[in-house]
Amino acid sequence: MLKVAIIGASGYTGAQLVDLVHRHPAMELAGTFVSQSSADADKPISAIHGQYAHLSQYTLTPISDDTLITLAESMDLVFLATPHEASHDWMPTLSKGKAKVLDLSGAFRIKNTEVFEQFYGFEHTATECLDKAVYGLAEWYASDIAAASIVAVPGCYPTASLSALKPLAENNLLDSAVRPVINAVSGVSGAGRKAALANSFCEVSLQAYGVLGHRHTPEIEAWLGTGVIFTPHLGNFKRGILATITVKLKPGVTAEQLNGVYQNAYTGKPLVRLRDSFPKLDDVVNTPFVDLYWKLDETSGYAVITSAIDNTLKGAASQAMQCANLISGLPVSEGLVAQ
Numbered sequence: 523m524l525k526v527a528i529i530g531a532s533g534y535t536g537a538q539l540v541d542l543v544h545r546h547p548a549m550e551l552a553g554t555f556v557s558q559s560s561a562d563a564d565k566p567i568s569a570i571h572g573q574y575a576h577l578s579q580y581t582l583t584p585i586s587d588d589t590l591i592t593l594a595e596s597m598d599l600v601f602l603a604t605p606h607e608a609s610h611d612w613m614p615t616l617s618k619g620k621a622k623v624l625d626l627s628g629a630f631r632i633k634n635t636e637v638f639e640q641f642y643g644f645e646h647t648a649t650e651c652l653d654k655a656v657y658g659l660a661e662w663y664a665s666d667i668a669a670a671s672i673v674a675v676p677g678c679y680p681t682a683s684l685s686a687l688k689p690l691a692e693n694n695l696l697d698s699a700v701r702p703v704i705n706a707v708s709g710v711s712g713a714g715r716k717a718a719l720a721n722s723f724c725e726v727s728l729q730a731y732g733v734l735g736h737r738h739t740p741e742i743e744a745w746l747g748t749g750v751i752f753t754p755h756l757g758n759f760k761r762g763i764l765a766t767i768t769v770k771l772k773p774g775v776t777a778e779q780l781n782g783v784y785q786n787a788y789t790g791k792p793l794v795r796l797r798d799s800f801p802k803l804d805d806v807v808n809t810p811f812v813d814l815y816w817k818l819d820e821t822s823g824y825a826v827i828t829s830a831i832d833n834t835l836k837g838a839a840s841q842a843m844q845c846a847n848l849i850s851g852l853p854v855s856e857g858l859v860a861q
């Protein structure tokens with residue numbers, strides 16, 4: 523059995539990982555951690571998340587520098603489900619031993635360190651780790667992930683956006699003069715569990731935010747290889763992301779060609795579902811899938827693609843588990859869906 527620890531286990535994605543690791547046939551959950559000063563220190567996970575009321579055996583232990591060293595030496599896999607800066611600060615210690623580290627934060631997703639100052643508000647100094655980190659978009663970088671010691675699991679909006687756009691970019695179908703336009707709506711769990719006025723029940727009402735300046739714009743652009751216009755929206759629901767993406771294709775691209783490109787990209791990829799109608803959020807909430815559907819107007823060359831995911835699963839925890847499977851030589855969907 524692979525020995526696994528989760529840091530940030532009380533948060534939305536961390537608790538989701540507790541459940542996934544607990545149910546995984548080849549993994550043993552050997553430690554669940556929170557920050558040193560956590561209000562949830564020493565509580566069982568069952569006391570915080572009612573849906574895990576059956577998991578009272580996992581206690582939330584405050585992390586320390588000594589513990590990080592021990593985890594690096596003794597674990598096979600460590601998941602960091604922590605804020606960007608905590609992941610940034612801890613990665614050098616955690617990645618020194620035998621443990622492979624899967625980081626759900628944004629701290630190691632982009633190679634250009636200027637992005638961190640501009641979009642994340644901190645100076646990136648963990649250069650060696652950043653060099654080593656592999657981007658964990660599981661359907662696209664599987665062989666790199668399998669050989670990695672540090673995986674930067676993609677953000678939720680980038681997962682939805684790149685899953686829809688990579689087949690077009692990789693096959694050189696995008697009209698380079700027109701940026702893809704991504705409009706995406708996320709449930710409030712995307713903002714994490716800690717209280718904030720903007721995310722409180724009476725304040726949330728469908729609204730755009732981060733317009734022309736969200737930190738996921740440089741992440742999408744870095745891994746797509748082209749500029750995009752990305753507009754996130756906060757919706758008054760708990761889970762899920764629905765991204766509606768408008769692209770201009772090169773002259774002469776046909777609907778049949780477009781269908782072929784998606785089929786080729788995702789045949790044999792069990793966690794991508796190519797649909798025959800536009801997916802709705804309920805189709806993917808509480809699942810590890812990304813659902814895609816598209817329509818092309820051959821006359822104008824514009825296509826609209828819809829991508830739907832659960833932000834805490836395919837957008838975070840289950841994609842992290844796909845990466846953990848790949849890094850461990852297991853089938854990518856092990857513990858996620860029955861084949």
Ligand SMILES: NC(=O)C1=CN([C@@H]2O[C@H](COP(=O)(O)OP(=O)(O)OC[C@H]3O[C@@H](n4cnc5c(N)ncnc54)[C@H](OP(=O)(O)O)[C@@H]3O)[C@@H](O)[C@H]2O)C=CC1
Nearest residue numbers: 530532533534535556557560603604608627712714715838
């Ligand atoms: N929610 C989502 O849909 C997605 C989240 N992510 C990323 O995943 C990571 C976790 O997100 P999410 O689960 O939503 O976050 P939450 O806010 O729900 O949970 C954060 C976890 O980290 C712990 N933590 C908080 N502050 C610190 C700190 N300074 N040092 C160490 N531990 C700390 C928290 O516990 P405590 O404070 O009690 O110690 C908690 O266990 C973040 O980097 C986020 O950006 C990525 C994709 C999607």
Ligand SMILES: CC(=O)N[C@@H](CCC(=O)OP(=O)(O)O)C(=O)O
Nearest residue numbers: 627628677678679708709712713
């Ligand atoms: C609704 C909401 O607030 N969503 C988050 C994105 C969550 C995510 O993917 O996070 P990271 O890139 O931070 O890891 C946001 O817009 O900041």
